[in-house]
Amino acid sequence: MTGDNVDLQGIRLHSLDDDVIENSDAMQNIAAHPESDTTSRILVIDDDEMNLLIAKKILAERYEVIPVTSGELAFKYLENHMVDLILLDIRMPKMDGFIFLTLVKENPKLKDIPVICLTADNELESEVKGFELGAVDFITKPFIAAVMFQRVARILELRRLQKELQKEVEKKTLSLNLRSRQLNRLTIQVMMTLAGTIDAKDKYTNGHSIRVAEYSKMIAAKMNMTTNEQEDIYYIGLLHDIGKIGIPDEIINKTSRLTDEEYDVIKTHPVIGSEILAKMSELPGIAVGARWHHERYDGTGYPDGLAGEKIPLIARIIGVADAYDAMSSKRSYRDVLSQKVIFEEIKRCSGTQFDPKVAAVMLQIIAEDAEYKLREW
Numbered sequence: 512m513t514g515d516n517v518d519l520q521g522i523r524l525h526s527l528d529d530d531v532i533e534n535s536d537a538m539q540n541i542a543a544h545p546e547s548d549t550t551s552r553i554l555v556i557d558d559d560e561m562n563l564l565i566a567k568k569i570l571a572e573r574y575e576v577i578p579v580t581s582g583e584l585a586f587k588y589l590e591n592h593m594v595d596l597i598l599l600d601i602r603m604p605k606m607d608g609f610i611f612l613t614l615v616k617e618n619p620k621l622k623d624i625p626v627i628c629l630t631a632d633n634e635l636e637s638e639v640k641g642f643e644l645g646a647v648d649f650i651t652k653p654f655i656a657a658v659m660f661q662r663v664a665r666i667l668e669l670r671r672l673q674k675e676l677q678k679e680v681e682k683k684t685l686s687l688n689l690r691s692r693q694l695n696r697l698t699i700q701v702m703m704t705l706a707g708t709i710d711a712k713d714k715y716t717n718g719h720s721i722r723v724a725e726y727s728k729m730i731a732a733k734m735n736m737t738t739n740e741q742e743d744i745y746y747i748g749l750l751h752d753i754g755k756i757g758i759p760d761e762i763i764n765k766t767s768r769l770t771d772e773e774y775d776v777i778k779t780h781p782v783i784g785s786e787i788l789a790k791m792s793e794l795p796g797i798a799v800g801a802r803w804h805h806e807r808y809d810g811t812g813y814p815d816g817l818a819g820e821k822i823p824l825i826a827r828i829i830g831v832a833d834a835y836d837a838m839s840s841k842r843s844y845r846d847v848l849s850q851k852v853i854f855e856e857i858k859r860c861s862g863t864q865f866d867p868k869v870a871a872v873m874l875q876i877i878a879e880d881a882e883y884k885l886r887e888w
């Protein structure tokens with residue numbers, strides 16, 4: 512299709528002149544796009560103009576879409592413009608998607624732009640390589656409008672949350688002149704506020720995040736972890752469910768049994784949480800608890816199916832604390848379970864759902880709590 516023009520509902524695209532990028536009609540078309548402070552800007556890179564047209568037709572109603580036919584042309588655009596998301600075809604002549612993705616991630620100005628790769632159904636190896644190079648998701652061809660729109664919307668919402676969270680931390684940090692004691696106090700307050708916001712989404716689990724943090728710290732103390740490690744796991748536990756910010760309230764508060772589709776949505780919260788927390792540099796490893804607290808010791812958990820000690824110890828501890836609180840709290844579908852029932856359930860799941868060593872510590876804590884006071888926190 513090189514050199515041809517394609518017209519669809521007033522959208523006119525021009526192919527890249529392989530020899531003179533700067534003089535191409537496509538470059539002139541790109542320069543005509545105005546800057547916008549209110550609309551997310553998506554750069555779509557694909558050497559097949561029909562794919563560009565389809566992508567623009569799907570997304571243009573809500574987003575500003577900039578279609579280009581090569582990686583070289585995309586970099587020309589990015590020299591003077593910033594975008595919120597890149598949709599990147601893998602199979603392109605000259606500069607393929609892998610080279611483009613590598614160069615983007617090596618560029619300090621561009622490295623934080625999320626990239627969704629566009630690939631054919633049978634390109635599993637390409638997907639693996641794409642993730643290794645820093646892609647955040649894949650969309651298969653031929654495009655399904657609903658799938659493309661939802662995946663793009665999800666990634667852009669995550670980017671917005673990350674930027675807002677980072678801006679808030681930076682703003683507060685500057686207002687305290689970077690003094691370490693005040694910064695530490697601020698960080699705790701922000702975490703507590705975020706934890707409260709998470710718990711407020713579910714009227715049946717008020718205080719859940721704080722209790723999980725407390726139980727996790729108790730387990731860490733029993734396991735002879737250092738004071739600093741205990742403090743770290745408290746804060747990591749405090750934000751372990753932050754990904755539920757991205758889950759619709761009607762699913763979180765549903766009193767009847769979840770459908771398979773609704774449960775699949777619930778199961779996305781660990782990944783959402785880890786992506787939100789990945790930009791918080793004040794506490795290294797803070798995303799660990801969010802991403803892996805639903806992994807199981809036998810490898811049947813989610814989102815990554817990790818098993819045994821491949822699951823980080825912090826996540827194994829938070830997983831037990833999270834399960835204890837779930838059983839010792841009133842839920843929409845049942846009342847508080849008895850201490851004996853909880854004890855037997857943790858014991859039964861030791862070695863399958865839970866790390867046996869962590870489970871043994873939790874059983875010791877339960878045994879020492881003769882009056883069952885932990886559930887009252």
